[in-house]
Amino acid sequence: MYFDHAATTPLSAQALAALTRELSRCGNPSSLHGSGRRARRVVEDARETLAAAAGAHPSEVVFTSGGTEADNLAVKGLYWSRRDEDPRRRRIICSPVEHHAVLDTVEWLERHEGAEVCWLPVDGDGVVSVQDVRAAIEAGPGSVALVTVMWANNEVGSVQPVADIARLAHAYGIPVHSDAVQAFGALPLSFAGSGLDTMAISGHKIGGPVGVGALLVGRSVKLTPVLHGGGQERDIRSGTLDTPSIAAFAAAAEAAVASLPEESLRLARLREKLIAGVAAAVPEAVLRGTPDPDLAGLRLPGNAHFTFPGCEGDSLLFLLDLAGVESSTGSACTAGVPRPSHVLLAMGLTEEQARGAQRFSLGHTSTDSDVEALVAALPEAYARARKAGMAGHESTIRTAGTQDL
Amino acid sequence: MKVLAAMSGGVDSAVAAARAVEAGHDVVGVHLALSRMPGTLRTGSRGCCTIEDSRDAWRACDILGIPYYVWDFSERFKEDVVDDFVAEYAAGRTPNPCMRCNERIKFAALLEKALALGFDAVCTGHYAKVIEDEHGNRELHRAADWAKDQSYVLGVLTHEQLKHSMFPLADTPSKAEVRAEAARRGLSVANKPDSHDICFISDGDTRGWLAERIEMQPGEVVDETGAVVGAHEGANAFTVGQRRGLKLGRPAADGKPRFVLEIRPKENKVVVGPEALLAVDQLRGIKVSWAGLPIPAVQAQAEFDCMVQVRAHGDPVAATARVQLDGGRQQLVVTLVEPMRGVAPGQTLVLYQGTRVLGQATIDSARSLDWDPARVS
Numbered sequence: 002m003y004f005d006h007a008a009t010t011p012l013s014a015q016a017l018a019a020l021t022r023e024l025s026r027c028g029n030p031s032s033l034h035g036s037g038r039r040a041r042r043v044v045e046d047a048r049e050t051l052a053a054a055a056g057a058h059p060s061e062v063v064f065t066s067g068g069t070e071a072d073n074l075a076v077k078g079l080y081w082s083r084r085d086e087d088p089r090r091r092r093i094i095c096s097p098v099e100h101h102a103v104l105d106t107v108e109w110l111e112r113h114e115g116a117e118v119c120w121l122p123v124d125g126d127g128v129v130s131v132q133d134v135r136a137a138i139e140a141g142p143g144s145v146a147l148v149t150v151m152w153a154n155n156e157v158g159s160v161q162p163v164a165d166i167a168r169l170a171h172a173y174g175i176p177v178h179s180d181a182v183q184a185f186g187a188l189p190l191s192f193a194g195s196g197l198d199t200m201a202i203s204g205h206k207i208g209g210p211v212g213v214g215a216l217l218v219g220r221s222v223k224l225t226p227v228l229h230g231g232g233q234e235r236d237i238r239s240g241t242l243d244t245p246s247i248a249a250f251a252a253a254a255e256a257a258v259a260s261l262p263e264e265s266l267r268l269a270r271l272r273e274k275l276i277a278g279v280a281a282a283v284p285e286a287v288l289r290g291t292p293d294p295d296l297a298g299l300r301l302p303g304n305a306h307f308t309f310p311g312c313e314g315d316s317l318l319f320l321l322d323l324a325g326v327e328s329s330t331g332s333a334c335t336a337g338v339p340r341p342s343h344v345l346l347a348m349g350l351t352e353e354q355a356r357g358a359q360r361f362s363l364g365h366t367s368t369d370s371d372v373e374a375l376v377a378a379l380p381e382a383y384a385r386a387r388k389a390g391m392a393g394h395e396s397t398i399r400t401a402g403t404q405d406l
Numbered sequence: 407m408k409v410l411a412a413m414s415g416g417v418d419s420a421v422a423a424a425r426a427v428e429a430g431h432d433v434v435g436v437h438l439a440l441s442r443m444p445g446t447l448r449t450g451s452r453g454c455c456t457i458e459d460s461r462d463a464w465r466a467c468d469i470l471g472i473p474y475y476v477w478d479f480s481e482r483f484k485e486d487v488v489d490d491f492v493a494e495y496a497a498g499r500t501p502n503p504c505m506r507c508n509e510r511i512k513f514a515a516l517l518e519k520a521l522a523l524g525f526d527a528v529c530t531g532h533y534a535k536v537i538e539d540e541h542g543n544r545e546l547h548r549a550a551d552w553a554k555d556q557s558y559v560l561g562v563l564t565h566e567q568l569k570h571s572m573f574p575l576a577d578t579p580s581k582a583e584v585r586a587e588a589a590r591r592g593l594s595v596a597n598k599p600d601s602h603d604i605c606f607i608s609d610g611d612t613r614g615w616l617a618e619r620i621e622m623q624p625g626e627v628v629d630e631t632g633a634v635v636g637a638h639e640g641a642n643a644f645t646v647g648q649r650r651g652l653k654l655g656r657p658a659a660d661g662k663p664r665f666v667l668e669i670r671p672k673e674n675k676v677v678v679g680p681e682a683l684l685a686v687d688q689l690r691g692i693k694v695s696w697a698g699l700p701i702p703a704v705q706a707q708a709e710f711d712c713m714v715q716v717r718a719h720g721d722p723v724a725a726t727a728r729v730q731l732d733g734g735r736q737q738l739v740v741t742l743v744e745p746m747r748g749v750a751p752g753q754t755l756v757l758y759q760g761t762r763v764l765g766q767a768t769i770d771s772a773r774s775l776d777w778d779p780a781r782v783s
Contacts, residue, residue, distance in 0.1 A: 316523060319434075319475055389522035398514040401562045401695030401766065402506075 002371045004328045006206075006303055006364025007155055007183060013208030013365070016253035020210055023245035030242045031233060040244045047251035054254040055202065055217060056191025063216045063234045064247055068182040068203035070227075071216035072102035074238060075178040075199040076149055078224030080110055083146040083176070085225065090146040094119045094137045096161070097347035098127045098154050102201075103180050104343070107149070116146070126291040127159045127348045134166050142173040149177070152184035152200075156331040156344045156360060157290030158304025160188065167196035176222060182206055182214075186257035187265060187301050192217045199224070202254075204246065208365060209253035213246035268302035268363050269293070271372060275305045275361060278376035283383050285310050289345065289358070303363035306331060308350065312386035314358045320382035321359075326375050331360035409433045409572060410520040411529045412512055413466060413474070415459030417588050417595045418531030418575060420466040424591050425574035426529045427470050433529070435467035435474045438516060440483040440507075441606065462595050469592055479515055486510040488606055495642055496620045498671035499752025502559070502718070503604055509562040517570055527572045532556045535576035535761075536568055544568040546697040546763040550577045558718050561756035561766040565698050613643065623674050627654060630667060630679035641674050646750035647684055654678070685745035687775045689714070691738035691755050691767025694729070701764060704729050713758040714740050716749050716769070722758055738767040745774065 012020070028040030045059070052059040065071045076093070083090045095107050097120045110116035119137045121129050129150050138145055148170045153160045167177040176198035184190055186207030192200050199222060203214040218224060218237065230239030257264075273294060279286050286307040293300035309317060314330035321328050331342055341355035361375065409431040411423035427433045437460050460476060467474035487506050494501035517528050533549035534557040546568060549555045563571065578584055581600075588596035603610040622640025629635045636654040638644065648666040658664050658680065665684050668677040696704065703710035707729050713722035724743040729736050740755060749772040757764040 315475060315477065316519070319473075320523060322473065385523055389519045398518050398566065400509045400514050400564060400567070401693055402509060 002326045002374050003366065004326060004361040004363065004371070004375060006367070007301075007360065007362035008329060009205045009211065010208055010364040011366055012210060012249075013253045013256050015256040016204075016209045016249040019252040020245050020249035023248045026244075028244070030244060031231065040242075043244050043248050044242050047247045050251040050255050051215060054251075054258040055185065055200075055215075056193050056195075057217045058193070058220065060220060060235070061192065061217050063218050063238050064242060064250075065214045065216055065238055066212055066240075066243075067214040068100075068180070068201050068206070069102040069214075070238075071201035071203070071214050072100070072178075072180050073106050074216050074224065074227050075201060075218075076103055076106045076147070077110065077227055078237070079147040079176050079178060079199065079222075080114065080116060081225035082223045084114075086223075087143075089144050091115055092117050092119055092141065092145045094121060094134065094145060094148040096121050096123060096129045096150045098123055098129075098156075098159075098344040099149065099151050100155055100180055100182065103149055103151065103178075117144075121150070123347050125348055127154055127157050127289075127344055128291060129161055129166070131162055131165045131169055135169055138170065138173055138175060142175070145170075145173070145175045147176050147178060147198075150179060152179045152181035152190065153188060153301045153304075154290065154344060155183045156342055156358075157306045157348070158183075158301035159291040160184070160299055160301070163197065164195045167198075171196060183301055183304075186254065186261065187268075187303060188298055189261060189265075198222045204250035204253060207253050207257045209250040210246050213243060213250045215250070264365065265298075265302040266296065268367065269296040271363055271367060271369065272300075272302060272305050274369070275363070275372045275375065278372060279305070279307060279379060282376050282379045283309065286383075287354075289348070289350075301362075303367070305361045305363075307359055307361075308345070308354050309357040309359060309383055309386070310354070312357050312383065312389065314356060316386035316389045317357070317359050317382055320385055321375075321378060324378040324382060326378050326382075328375075329360045329362070331358050407431045407526040408524060409527050409529050410516075410525045411435045411472070412516060413437050413463035414531070414601075415462035415466075415595065415598075416531065416601060417585055417593070417598050418533075418581075420463070420470075420531070420593045420595050421584050421588050421591070422529055422531040422572075422574040423466065423472070424470055424587075424593070426572065427472060429574070431529075433470070433472045434525075435463060435470070435472050436516070436520075437463040437474070437476045438483075438511070439476050439478045439480055440487075440511070441480060462598065466593050466595060469594075477516070477519065479511055482515045483507070483511055483606075486515075491604075492616065492619050494752050495616050496671065497752075498641065498669040500645060500750040501752045502754050503606075504718070505559050505562050505754055508559055513563055513567040513571060517567065521570065527570045529572040529574060531575055532560055532573050533575050533578065534560050534573050536571055536573060544698050547576075548758070548761040548763075549573075549575065551580050554578075554581050556718070557758075557763050558715055558754075558756050561697055561754065561763050562695060563697055564695050568698055616642065625674035625676070627652065627676045627678055629658070629664070630677065630683055635664075635678065638676050641669050641671055641676050644669055644676050647748040652678060681747075683774055683776070684747045685774055686747075686749050686772040687742050687745050688773055689716075689738075689740040689742070689749065689755055689769050690771045691740065692735075692770045694736040694738050694765060694767040696765035697763040701759070704764075707731070711759075712764060714742070715756050715758065716746070716753050725757075727757055737770075 028036035030041040030044045048059045048062045052062050093116050111118050121133050150161050163179045170177045178199045179197050180201045182203045185202040198219045200217040205211040224237050228239050289306045291299045341352045345355035409426050411433050413419045413435045464474050487503050491503045533554040535547040537545045548557045585596050607615045620642045626634050627636035627638050644666045664678040667679045709726050709728040714725040715722040725740050727740045751769050753769045756766045
C-alpha cells in the first residue's frame with residue numbers, strides 16, 4: 002500500500018507512452034536539420050500542452066531538470082536581477098514553511114550574496130496571512146527584492162493565499178515566486194490567473210518522469226540565469242533539452258489536468274475517509290495543516306498529515322513499512338540525522354510533538370482498500386512505536402554505570 | 407529471530423549483517439546517527455556518522471536486500487558519551503568512550519528501542535563470542551582472532567545485555583578473511599580502511615579537542631616527595647605516564663627523566679617522579695559489572711586468580727582479584743603478580759579467565775605498593 006505520492010507517484014500511462022516513443026528517437030531540438038526539427042516540434046508541442054495545463058502562455062514555460070532547479074532559478078534569478086537594477090533591493094520575504102529547494106536557496110543568498118531574509122509568521126495550520134506580507138513589505142518597499150510563498154505545503158498540505166499575495170506585492174512593483182510543485186495537477190490552478198511572476202512545477206509529482214520540471218516565467222519578468230551555456234530557453238536556462246522527458250511531462254500534465262475535477266474530488270473524499278479512520282483507530286493522533294472537511298480546496302486533496310504523541314515518526318514509519326504500509330515522516334532526511342520538521346516547528350509545535358509526524362499522501366493509484374488496510378495496521382504500530390518511545394530519553398536498561406549493585 | 411543489525415558503514419558490521427541474513431534471521435539494518443552535525447565526505451581513517459558512512463551502510467543493506475534506517479541517538483550520545491568523556495578528563499581520569507558507547511548507546515538505548523519495536527537481538531560487527539551454557543546463561547568470550555579481539559570493549563555488557571547480543575564475527579580467523587568475504591559478497595566496503603580514532607574527534611587531535619572544552623588553570627608540578635619542581639598551564643593537558651612536554655625547571659636529583667605519576671584536578675597539581683614509580687601493583691575498581699553471571703568466588707567475596715587487561719589492545723597480565731562491599735556497592739581490588747606501567751584512573755579493567763570475560767570495573771585508583779601518594783601534599 003503506497004501512501005507516499007507526495008514524494009513521487011507512478012508514471013501515468015500517457016507519460017509512459019510519450020516517453021518510450023521519444024526515447025528511441027534521435028535529435029537535438031537546437032539542431033537545424035531534419036532530426037533537430039522533429040525533436041523541436043515535439044518540445045514545442047509539449048510546451049504548448051504544458052502551458053495550457055498550467056494556464057500560461059507557451060513562451061512562459063522554461064523547462065528545467067525538476068522542481069528544485071526551478072525554485073533555485075526563480076529565487077536566485079529574481080534576487081540577482083532585482084538587486085542589479087537597484088542595489089538597495091536585498092530583502093527576501095519568505096514563508097518559513099517553504100520546501101528546502103526554496104528555504105536553502107534563500108539562506109544561501111543570505112550567506113553569500115548579501116540578502117536579508119524576512120521570515121513571515123504562519124498560523125497553527127502553517128498558513129501565511131496577507132496582512133503579514135503587507136507589514137513586511139511596508140517596512141521598506143524599496144528594499145524588497147522578491148516575495149516567495151509556496152502554493153501548497155508538501156508536508157501538511159495547507160494551501161496559501163498566493164494570488165492575494167501576488168496582487169498585494171504587485172501594487173508595490175515587487176515580484177512574487179511560488180513553489181507549486183505539490184499544487185500543480187492536484188488543485189485547479191492558473192499561472193495567468195494567479196498573477197505570479199514565477200512558478201515552479203515538477204514532472205514526477207503528477208505522473209511524469211523524474212528529472213524534468215519547469216519554471217513558468219512571466220513574459221516581462223527578468224531573471225539572471227543560473228546555468229550558462231548554449232542559450233536555450235530564452236537564455237534563462239541553458240542546456241540541451243531533454244525531449245523524451247519533456248514530452249512525457251506534458252502528457253502527464255495534460256492527463257492530470259483533464260481528470261482533475263473528478264480526481265481531486267475522489268482523492269479529497271478518500272482523504273476524509275483516511276482522516277476519520279485514523280481518528281477512530283488512534284484518537285490521540287492530531288491532524289496537522291488546514292482541515293478541509295467540506296472539500297473546499299483549502300488543503301491538498303491527497304494529503305493527510307498527523308502527529309502521533311509520544312512516539313518517533315521514524316519508529317512508526319518502520320513498523321508500518323513492516324506491515325506493508327509505505328508512508329513518510331514528511332520531512333527531509335538526508336543520509337544523516339532525521340530532524341524535526343521546520344514546517345511543524347514554524348507552526349508552533351514543540352520539537353517532541355514534531356518528532357511524531359507521519360504523512361500519508363494519496364494519488365491516482367490509491368483506493369478505498371488501501372485506506373482500510375492503513376487504518377487496520379495503525380493501532381498496533383502506534384502502540385509499539387510508543388513503547389519504543391522518544392529518542393533522547395534515558396534507557397531503562399540497567400548497565401554497569403547505572404545499576405545499583 | 408528478528409535481528410537489528412547495527413551498521414556503522416564499515417566492513418565488519420556489513421559482513422556481520424550478511425551472516426545474520428544467511429543464518430536465516432529476519433534482519434533490518436540500522437545506522438546510528440550519533441553526531442548532531444554529520445560531517446562532510448571524508449576518506450582515509452574515519453570516524454562514525456559521516457554522510458559517506460551512512461551511504462556505505464545503506465549500500466550494504468541494498469546488496470543484502472534488507473531494509474535500512476537511520477536512527478537518531480545524537481542527544482543520548484552527546485550526554486552519555488561525549489559529555490561524560492569531557493567530564494572524566496576534567497576530573498583527571500582517562501575514560502574509554504567506545505566502551506561507554508557500547509554500555510549506554512548500542513546495548514542500551516538502541517537495544518531498548520529495538521526490543522520495543524519487536525526485535526529479539528542486536529547484531530554488531532564486534533570480534534567477540536557469546537556462549538550459552540546448558541541453563542541458557544550467557545558468557546562472553548574472546549574472539550577466535552586474538553589480534554582483532556574486541557571482548558575488552560564489550561566487557562561492560564551485563565547478562566541482560568548479552569542475552570540480546572549477537573556477534574557473528576566471533577569465529578572469524580582474521581580480518582583479512584572478513585574483507586575477502588565482503589568482496590565475495592559484493593559488498594563495496596570490502597577495502598574500506600579501519601577506524602582508529604575516537605569517532606567524535608574528527609581530526610584525531612584529542613588534546614586540542616579537549617583544550618577547547620575544559621578550562622585550563624595554571625598550577626604546580628610537584629615531585630613524588632611533594633616538592634614543587636615546575637609549573638603547568640593546565641593539569642588536564644597531562645596523562646599518566648607522559649614524559650615529554652613537562653618543561654621542568656630543575657633536573658631530578660638522580661638526573662634521570664621524570665614522568666607524570668598522577669593528576670590531581672582538585673588541587674590542580676601534576677605529580678611527577680621516576681619511571682620506577684609508574685609501575686603499579688594494585689588497582690581499585692568501581693562501577694563493577696559482570697559479563698553474564700558472576701563466578702562463585704565473586705559471590706563468596708573470595709580471592710580468585712584471573713588475568714586483567716586495562717586497555718583495548720593491551721596484553722592481559724596475571725592477577726588476583728577480590729570483591730569488597732562498600733556501603734552495599736561492589737568494589738574490586740586487583741593485585742597484580744608483576745607490576746605494570748601506564749595505568750590511569752578512569753581506564754577500564756576487564757577480568758578474564760582463559761577466554762572468558764568475567765566482568766569489568768572503572769579504575770578509581772592505581773598505586774605502587776612502594777609509594778604512598780599521601781606523601782604528596
